[in-house]
Amino acid sequence: MSLDLTGLDVTADTAVLAAAVADAARLLPVKGIEPLLTGLLLSGQDDELVLSGTDRTNTVRLRRTAFVHTDGEVLVPAKPLADTLGALEEPEVRLVVEGSRLAIRTPGGRFALPLMDGELHPGVGALPAAVGQVSADELIALVGKVASAASRDDALPLFTGVHVQGRGDRLALVATDRYRMAIGDLPWQPEGDLDVLVPAPLLIEVAKQARTAEVITIHADGSRFGLSWPGAQLGTVLLASTFPDESRHTDAPVDAVVEVDGEVLAGAVRRVAPYSGPRAVIAVELGDSGLRIRAADPQNGEAEETVKATVDGDRFTHGYQARYLADALRVFGSARLRLSVRHGMRSTVIALADVAEGDANLRYVVMPIRLPSD
């Protein structure tokens, strides 16, 4: 860093700067054993303000246009800066170093944050090389659906990740918490090989930040993963694990195929589930004219609903954890769905009944569970 670590005087659009600082701050700790990591590096030069920070796992670097009166770089606490900028009502704001403070100035107000020692901050390196490109809209939509199947329990890091893999001209995203699995793929333009396990939180954060981007570039090497679009670079450390293979769920023979309105089925599951008692298991019976959704518990009473559906193949009844089935149906919204059901304790795969060639595709695996009466 060749910039003056004591200078900086810059005027920026308040809304643009507030949004960028809030985006960066979400990836940084608000306290912890390394207080410097709560800081955001602000670097002003050539009519551009660069915001960067890291929690040692994730890195963020955002560039925004600004009027730089005096070049310089400072480190200030990210969360308080985000809070103050987000509460301002004036259209323009000036950030200027005054002694040991960064002053946030508006016509009627002055807010001064203590400077932190930027020399001791680990800094934010460049992302690895680009390996391909993908439509921002499609990636954001698919990440939101796939990542919902990842675990939030850090005790088993493998299951907090999303497996991201290039398969020819498709990019596959797979997540599982061991009880259900989401398998998505979408078109991409590969420039290299890609087979990595990425922490789900970074992908979810990208979905929040890249809403105005058109194309997202994917970066990876043997230890790091990154996503970039104009003005933004987000990076993270890869999870080092072998991910479960999904082909035994998607390629195995099927005993019955059900086509059903996803929203209608979700409504029935939502209404019947409260009657399922402490094990929270509901029964789904494949019948000639549709599905019968049932639950019973001596304490809570009992419930059943019939849902119109076409059923091809065998007739049998499976139990499912109500919450997992509801989660799976939720990601598909109101579309018409195809359920591929297998005998025994083998997986049920939920997918859209109709997928156009070249569209993003999603399959959601839920496992049957023994019914109280089995």
Next chain:
Amino acid sequence: MSLDLTGLDVTADTAVLAAAVADAARLLPVKGIEPLLTGLLLSGQDDELVLSGTDRTNTVRLRRTAFVHTDGEVLVPAKPLADTLGALEEPEVRLVVEGSRLAIRTPGGRFALPLMDGELHPGVGALPAAVGQVSADELIALVGKVASAASRDDALPLFTGVHVQGRGDRLALVATDRYRMAIGDLPWQPEGDLDVLVPAPLLIEVAKQARTAEVITIHADGSRFGLSWPGAQLGTVLLASTFPDESRHTDAPVDAVVEVDGEVLAGAVRRVAPYSGPRAVIAVELGDSGLRIRAADPQNGEAEETVKATVDGDRFTHGYQARYLADALRVFGSARLRLSVRHGMRSTVIALADVAEGDANLRYVVMPIRLPSD
């Protein structure tokens, strides 16, 4: 109860019934040492379904039009009934006793709740005599503002109450948690004396339930309080305490009067407060051309904002707990405010700068607090 405790067969509008059951259920426990109190009594007779329940402190009785096929009365768990009715999508629903269950039936579904022993339920008595009437809109608006100053800490029941008192043709509502006090009054048509201490939660619940009412009738005797409007009766047990007198705050001489835009002042308080450190005290300086809002803390930095205001009287600086000042300003919204400020540790009273004769009126008392530099 002369009704058959095993019968009941009724068809009702789903949305109307779901809303009424949800309203009643919010006042009832979902578990506890008296499981019967989790139940809602449903009584069908003469094209009317009456829903009633009690937690032994509060009582609720709601009447709704319904098509009664078979008269009867049953007791069923209120929360599960509310949840199932609230999730239904069909316009009509049938409630019918089937053996030891109350079945909730729609064309595609059946949900069956266990009947509870209605004979053992304490029942819901009539409200005390009416003592006056008040506009529903005005009462709801004022309750929302006054009750925000009541304490949520049950350890001191006195401060969880709202003092409701008839004063000629005005009805006064006063609440305090010892740190701030809200004093409201509105026109009413008295039919008797009224001077009671009412648990704030019941008044807040009325504000949720009586949105379509025009006039609310107030009921009270020496031990109970109630509010009624067409189709609804809510009651509660009075708190037995003497309430602090507010006249020393409202009638004492004033050292300075400030007129200021409430929303602008609230914005400045909101932005400056995060810099006030662990004591969360902000300084408000009365100046010639307005107010200066300041906060400082070595750890957090410092902030100040100037707010245009007219100041009549003395010039001095008070500290305030930032949160209490923000709470007080919030209830006034965007109106122009008059602050009556006194020297020393004596109360500051916030009120609307302009109140029309015959309108509801509100004054909010906040106490100054020593500044770190005092």
